[in-house]
Amino acid sequence: xxxxxxxxxxxxxxxxxxARGGRPRRRKLTxxxxxxxxxxxxxxxxxxxxxxxxxxxxxxxxAMTNWRGFSPNYDFVGLDNFTKMFQDDVFLKALRNVALLxxxxxxxxxxxxxxxxxxxxLGGPSKGPVRGIKGASFxxxxxxxxxxxxxxxxxxxxxxxxxxxxxxxxxxxxxxGLDHFKEFAWLGEQxxxxxxxxxxxxxxxVGFYAVLFIAAIKGVPAELYEAxxxxxxxxxxxxISVTLPAIRDSVQTAYVYLGIAALDAFVYVQAMxxxxxxNNSTLTISQRLFNIAFAKQxxxxxxxxGVVLAVVTLVFAALVFAINRxxxxxxxxxxxxxxxxxxRRAGAMxxxx
Amino acid sequence: xxxxAADRKQASEQKRASDQKLTRAVAGSDRRFAVIAHGLxxxxxxxxxxxxxxxxxxxxxxTKEILSSPFALPDHxxxxxxxxxxxxxxxxxxxxxxxIVVVCALVLVMLLGAMCAYILARFQFPGRxxxxxxxxxxxxxxxxxxxxxxxxxxxxxGLLNTRPGLILTYVAFALPFTMFFLYAFFRSLPHDVxxxxxxxxxxxxxxxxxxxxxxxxxxxxxxxxxxxxxxxxQFLLPVALNTDQNKWVLTQGMAAYASSQxxxxxxxxxxxxxxxxxxxxxxxxxxxxxxxxxxxxxGTFR
Numbered sequence: 001x002x003x004x005x006x007x008x009x010x011x012x013x014x015x016x017x018x019a020r021g022g023r024p025r026r027r028k029l030t031x032x033x034x035x036x037x038x039x040x041x042x043x044x045x046x047x048x049x050x051x052x053x054x055x056x057x058x059x060x061x062x063a064m065t066n067w068r069g070f071s072p073n074y075d076f077v078g079l080d081n082f083t084k085m086f087q088d089d090v091f092l093k094a095l096r097n098v099a100l101l102x103x104x105x106x107x108x109x110x111x112x113x114x115x116x117x118x119x120x121x122l123g124g125p126s127k128g129p130v131r132g133i134k135g136a137s138f139x140x141x142x143x144x145x146x147x148x149x150x151x152x153x154x155x156x157x158x159x160x161x162x163x164x165x166x167x168x169x170x171x172x173x174x175x176x177g178l179d180h181f182k183e184f185a186w187l188g189e190q191x192x193x194x195x196x197x198x199x200x201x202x203x204x205x206v207g208f209y210a211v212l213f214i215a216a217i218k219g220v221p222a223e224l225y226e227a228x229x230x231x232x233x234x235x236x237x238x239x240i241s242v243t244l245p246a247i248r249d250s251v252q253t254a255y256v257y258l259g260i261a262a263l264d265a266f267v268y269v270q271a272m273x274x275x276x277x278x279n280n281s282t283l284t285i286s287q288r289l290f291n292i293a294f295a296k297q298x299x300x301x302x303x304x305x306g307v308v309l310a311v312v313t314l315v316f317a318a319l320v321f322a323i324n325r326x327x328x329x330x331x332x333x334x335x336x337x338x339x340x341x342x343x344r345r346a347g348a349m350x351x352x353x
Numbered sequence: 354x355x356x357x358a359a360d361r362k363q364a365s366e367q368k369r370a371s372d373q374k375l376t377r378a379v380a381g382s383d384r385r386f387a388v389i390a391h392g393l394x395x396x397x398x399x400x401x402x403x404x405x406x407x408x409x410x411x412x413x414x415x416t417k418e419i420l421s422s423p424f425a426l427p428d429h430x431x432x433x434x435x436x437x438x439x440x441x442x443x444x445x446x447x448x449x450x451x452x453i454v455v456v457c458a459l460v461l462v463m464l465l466g467a468m469c470a471y472i473l474a475r476f477q478f479p480g481r482x483x484x485x486x487x488x489x490x491x492x493x494x495x496x497x498x499x500x501x502x503x504x505x506x507x508x509x510x511g512l513l514n515t516r517p518g519l520i521l522t523y524v525a526f527a528l529p530f531t532m533f534f535l536y537a538f539f540r541s542l543p544h545d546v547x548x549x550x551x552x553x554x555x556x557x558x559x560x561x562x563x564x565x566x567x568x569x570x571x572x573x574x575x576x577x578x579x580x581x582x583x584x585x586x587q588f589l590l591p592v593a594l595n596t597d598q599n600k601w602v603l604t605q606g607m608a609a610y611a612s613s614q615x616x617x618x619x620x621x622x623x624x625x626x627x628x629x630x631x632x633x634x635x636x637x638x639x640x641x642x643x644x645x646x647x648x649x650x651x652g653t654f655r
Contacts (some may be wrong), residue, residue, distance in 0.1 A: 036557040037472070044469035044528060045484065051525030052491050055502035062502065069505070115393055123390030133387065139394045141642050142401055148638040149405075149631050150586040152604045156611050156627060157404050160411075166620065168407045171423035203400070234382030264495060267588045271608060286497050293501050294593065306498035313495055 063304035069297050081304035091305070094283045095312075098263050100194065101201075101284070102316055106258035109202045109209060110251060116143055116206065117213035118239050140214065144207040151204055155271020158200040162186040162272075193277040201268050205261065209254050216247040252324045259316045263309065266290070285309045405631075412624035419620045431621055438626035441619075446599075447606035448629075454516055454602055455584045458523035463577055465524065466531030467539075467569065471561060473532070474539035485536075492529040500593050507594055514597040522590055527580050538572035539565070578641060585634065603630055 063081060067074035085091050120140060123133030133139070146154060161168050164185040173181040186196045220243060228238050244251075266286040269277075276283035285305055293302035411419050412434055414427040439445055473485055503522065504513070512518030542565065550564045566573075588604045595601065601609070607630055611623060 032556045032558065040468040040561075041472045041484075044465040044532070047465065047521060047525050048488065048491065048528050051503065051506065051522055052494075052499065052528075053487070055499035055506055056491075056494055058502035058506075059498045112397075116397060119390035119393050123387050123394075133390055133394070135394075139398060141639070142398045143394075144638075144642070145401055145405070145635070148582065148634050150588070150604050150607075150634075152586075152588050152608050153627055153630055156607065156623075157408055159611070160408070160620075160624070161404050166420045166423055168404065168423050175424070206397075207401070235386035236382065260493075260495065264497065266497070270588070270592075271611070274612060289497055290500075290593070293504075299501050303498070303501050306495070306501070310495050310498045313493075317493075 059303045059306055062300055063307045065300045067300040069293075069299040074300065077300070081301050082308070084301065085304060085308065090280060090283065091285075091288060093280050094285045094288045095308075097194065097281070097283055098265075098285050098309075098312065101198065101262040101265055102259045102312075105198055105201050105205075105262035106255050108198070109205050109258055110254060112202065112206045113209035113213055113254075114244075114251070116210040117217055118243060120210070121214055121217045122235050122239060122243070140211060143210050146204045146206070147208040149204075151267040152271050154200065154204040155268045158196075158203070159187070159272045162196055164188070187273055188278055190278045190281045193273065193282050197265075197268060197272060197277075197282050200272065201262065201265060204268070205258065209258070212254060213247060213250065216250040217243055220246040248324070252320060255320050256317045259320065260313055263313055263316065285312075408624050408627055408631075412621065412628045414621055414624075416618060416620045419624075434621040434625035435629065437619065437622040438629060441622060442610040442626045443606060444603070444626050444629050447601050447603045450516075450600055451585065451603040454519055454523065455581065457516075458520045458527070458584055459577060459580055461520065462524045462527045462531050462580060463573060466528055466576070467535050467566060467573065468561070469528070470532045470535035471539050471565060474536045488529045488532055492533065496526065496589060500589065504593060514595055514600065516600060519591060519595050519600075519602075522594060523584050523587065526590070527584060530583075531576055531580060534576045535569065535572055538569055542568050574644065578644060 064076060064078055065074040066077050066080070116139070119133060120136045121132050149157075160166070162185075164170060164183045167186075169186065170181045170184055173184075184192075186192050224242050224246065225238060228242050233241065263284075264286050265284050269282060269284050269287055273282045276287060286309065289302050289305040289309070292298050292305065407423070410426060411423075413430040413432070414434075415431055418425065418427055473481060507513040507518045507522070510518070512521065546564055546568065547560060550560045555563065586604065587602075588608070591602045591605045592608070595605070607626060610626060
């Protein structure tokens with residue numbers, strides 16, 4: 001593992017092959033080379049364009065039509081879909097719910113993930129260099145568990161946990177003497193449905209970000225900790241003054257991707273609250289979009305909702321970056337750092353979502 | 354000679370003394386920190402493990418037992434919950450579908466992603482940067498925006514509700530992540546071996562498959578693990594694009610089974626179905642968990 005990390009470290013600062021005067025030389029366009037390029041670049045690009053780029057492009061056009069999908073006819077209606085959408089109380093409620101999710105889920109998840117990561121990496125004995133807590137690998141394995149379980153199953157498990165009669169949550173609460181919760185429907189009450197949903201999303205995601213932060217904290221130079229210690233800093237102080245500033249960009253990236261995940265939240269709500277929750281209190285844009293598209297066949301309106309979701313996502317990302325920049329973080333060191341943070345961004349996606 | 358040795362000894366003694374002083378100064382707060390850390394981690398572990406343990410135990414109970422006493426162990430361990438789940442929920446069939454779709458998509462996306470990353474990372478040609486950034490942008494768009502057009506795109510190709518259609522869609526959406534991750538990897542590979550291969554008369558094709566690809570194996574393994582988790586857990590794409598019940602994958606089969614349960618509740622079988630779905634992935638995870646932790650640090654924070 002170790003030497004790999006160092007070799008890829010040097011990669012970003014290494015001059016391009018052409019700049020070093022080595023490969024690639026201009027060689028003749030042989031048959032071999034042409035087929036090579038066609039297959040190696042053409043094939044992946046074709047798939048990407050046909051199944052990703054082109055649908056995204058089409059979406060923006062269809063958002064301005066009243067197309068219903070199965071008839072070939074449609075009219076261009078301009079921004080009508082958007083005005084219709086913003087007069088629709090149900091959609092506005094979904095928009096509000098999604099804003100709530102994007103505000104709280106990343107905050108809680110990242111606070112917990114940081115807590116877990118710091119506890120695991122810095123909680124060790126005070127003799128010798130700063131090192132991990134006893135049983136670190138056990139805690140690491142356990143906290144990553146929920147991320148391995150398919151999100152739909154996470155939702156199903158918690159739907160059962162919250163069950164008013166047979167669920168474990170009420171079972172524990174009543175056995176603690178809180179009889180008020182005997183048949184309390186966590187997902188059926190307007191006041192608790194949203195927090196209960198948020199808790200499940202957090203439960204499912206904390207482990208992944210904890211592991212991400214553990215990796216980031218391990219990348220902080222040990223001398224920084226030694227220096228802080230010579231200055232008499234305790235572990236808590238070290239966390240605030242050394243760890244957090246050092247992994248700031250990782251936190252920002254994680255924040256953006258968690259926000260995107262929370263804005264969508266489709267899998268979780270479909271598993272736990274397929275009908276939008278009590279009085280639509282947990283309805284999300286994605287759920288509404290799916291319903292409008294595939295149950296009501298209003299494809300034009302549905303893609304317009306998709307456009308709004310995309311815009312909300314972009315605004316959210318821009319907000320996070322702006323806040324980070326304003327509070328003194330951000331990318332001021334130019335190209336090299338930007339490339340690193342992009343790699344991190346890809347990593348924070350955690351695969352093919 | 355002896356002077357130097359004495360000096361050294363003195364220095365090391367001084368160092369030890371100062372270390373001890375420091376240790377005493379922060380030891381108290383360190384101990385408090387360790388206690389809080391252990392407390393937090395134990396609490397979190399319980400919150401993670403308890404639901405899973407409960408599901409496991411409940412999967413052996415009768416529905417009546419589950420309803421009356423959520424805590425108790427079952428009187429008789431009901432193994433027929435599992436047979437019911439296997440036959441009623443068609444878990445076996447969906448499992449097989451998931452394996453087919455995910456394995457095909459994984460192999461394809463790893464191959465295509467590696468090829469694309471290799472070209473972009475090691476060849477200079479006009480448009481290289483543009484392609485790179487367009488794919489990067491593809492990583493950030495919400496899939497929901499594309500889902501409706503994608504539905505009709507697949508319909509036009511006659512690929513709607515087919516396994517190849519689902520596989521291609523999986524590949525397309527996993528491609529940017531794969532390409533991006535491997536791009537950094539291919540850039541870091543040494544040139545000498547490649548040059549040697551060319552001098553020995555290998556063409557571009559052979560140089561890639563026999564020299565470069567084997568060298569990229571560690572990077573490929575890391576990406577493959579994350580792609581596997583992502584594709585195995587995929588829900589939206591199959592639900593929208595794969596509505597033929599015979600071709601359902603595990604996630605959508607489980608969702609449908611759970612919602613059909615709302616009418617005639619067979620909790621025991623539902624819990625058993627959940628266990629059957631989760632256990633294989635957990636086992637794979639425990640075997641590969643070191644690799645996952647390694648790949649996170651390697652791929653994301655360079």
